[in-house]
Amino acid sequence: MTRETYWREDPAELLRARPGIRLTEVDPDSHPGIRGSKSDGEEELVEGAGILADLQELLFANSRLGDRRRILLVLQAMDSAGKGGIVKHVMSAVDPSGVQLTSFKKPTEEELGHDFLWRISKASPGPGMIGVFDRSHYEDVLIGRVRELAPPEEIQRRYEAINEFERGLVAGGATIIKVMLHISRDEQRKRLGARLDRPDKHWKFNPGDIDERELWDDYQRAYEAVFERTSTLEAPWYVVPANRKWYARLAVQHLLIEALEGMALEWPKADYDVVEQQARLAVS
């Protein structure tokens, strides 16, 4: 597998959540696998953007001729960790026709009337697409656990239900990449503060963000339980240090590129006779 030139080591290896991982052991300021500074990072994001766009077009082209493969990128994080920035700065490189983005909010009454995977399943990406979940079914074992929105035995059941659900997606052709953007508590204070300081950012802030922030340690434990129970071979978790936005964006971009390169895609062969169609076209 080739690699964009600026990675010194394979970030997929460096970032994968290992059994027993503790978030306190991952430095949110670090930038594993890559030397360089913010300004380099921005140039490199542009290099990767072209690669990613081309690979997604190949994936899409193959889907038109029956290939069932697709990507699902799951983004989870504490508020202000940069999920929106990943969507804006990484996914915008890809033809909008090839991206299927779903932002999961607090469930509606109708959604609560169904199993927690009902709305998730409906949003899973079609063949040839890169699906992106901005929040996901993992909220149901994160806020679900921290806020005790469901009894403990239901939370336990959900981990297994999630693994089963994801196995089904993989069997259907999906490559699943699960990313937790890892920021520090201080960094979050700074970012929320910046939203409060700028009138053009006020709309991004919600007083509830501070309520959640006060449960910081509980959320960190809930994430660790998620890694422990749902980081599988088929659908691994990656913990991406995200205090430096440029690093988080490059890392997620790379995970997508690596997944697509692993598919060894070629332009699909025409399922019609090219010469015959050229002749038809000439007289049409």
Place this chain on the structure above:
Amino acid sequence: MTRETYWREDPAELLRARPGIRLTEVDPDSHPGIRGSKSDGEEELVEGAGILADLQELLFANSRLGDRRRILLVLQAMDSAGKGGIVKHVMSAVDPSGVQLTSFKKPTEEELGHDFLWRISKASPGPGMIGVFDRSHYEDVLIGRVRELAPPEEIQRRYEAINEFERGLVAGGATIIKVMLHISRDEQRKRLGARLDRPDKHWKFNPGDIDERELWDDYQRAYEAVFERTSTLEAPWYVVPANRKWYARLAVQHLLIEALEGMALEWPKADYDVVEQQARLAVS
């Protein structure tokens, strides 16, 4: 209303489908309202991209505080006229979180079991979004009419049903922009030929494209009937000359910018006490 600097006349005025419009009277090679060449067009697209992205963020920000406004861009055209290029080159400027794109294919069995507006209605954009329909309910009075997929009286009924449906969207906060990308028959031959000549473009070609092409004049008449019956004050049609891709992209980009500028959007006021939240954050 301000205008990007390169337009000499308002393209919205120049391109709007007037009563009695005949497609033979619109030159697909022309570039109304703008001097300049392909290379200028590309620079100008970049200028407009930033403007469009900023305006969409404003629209989205307001929706978070209850504003119901949204945009719906409807794209219709003969094959290879450049719908996909508009999505790729114009819409990619906007944060993917703010775009809701739906590509309508041949209806499924389930969709055919419902009224033709069923699947359309489900895909209409939420507040703060720019919805894009790549093909739309207009297929049901275009291919529907040309291929006689429904009896003539049903086609007649649909024009009125469409107007009624669109009035409802407008009442709900939508600004509707309907675009027909207008290419010449010769230009289509050239473009389909290019797809056949390049193995990396074979997947974009379908022998059925030539079958449709052979009904060119019928389609042109069906489009004229669409303009006649459904170009309303609330939801006008624009006929965009599209033999020059750079022009069509600039024109559609401008129609979006003009619609957003017409909303006179400002950053929404916070619905919480900023100073109080700053104090809470400081001790959290």
